[in-house]
Amino acid sequence: MPVQMPAPELVAEGAVQVLALLQGDPEFDAFRAASLEYSDDWQCFTGFPVVSEWKLEDDAEPLFEEGLRAISLKAAVFALTNDDRAAEVAIAVPVDEMTHAMLAQTQLLHRIASRYGITVIHQTDQEHTDYTSDSYTADCYRAAWGTPPPRYWLDHDEVVRRREHLGGLYESIGMGRSGREHAITFEAVA
Known part of the structure; x- marks a missing residue:
């Protein structure tokens, strides 16, 4: 039986509180720095691009x-529903990609969230990246912080269009399936 989604205003109130708690934590600066540390190991062909x-x-x-x-919205929905699937609200692809960088800081994020009883929700096989500007997520976001920045909160159809364009460009340089394969043979090191 599907969960009744809470009113966007209730989610917004909870999300604003969650965000304030996260940002006010003594380890937040370390979490921010770690999340923003992009080494040569961080490469994505279809999220940020x-x-x-x-x-x-x-x-x-x-x-x-x-x-x-996005993490705050999901946590607020979970707090109101106690349902992992309901909390996996639709998130725009570039925003979702950033949450992955944040979730990679496992110990910091876990300690921060645990201090306040916040449940961070993310499970790849349940996530939704089919965000649209007229969605439940957008309504919750608007109630909390105003209009989502369209530079990052791209509608799903536009993401699909841009991924197809990028895919063609990647193919032109020998990168198949948007960077998921190639036929490049590297010279052996002696």
């Missing part, structure tokens, strides 16, 4: 803020 004229140095900070808001 769907942002027009994406540049890590310019986009990381504002996208970090959007990732925090």
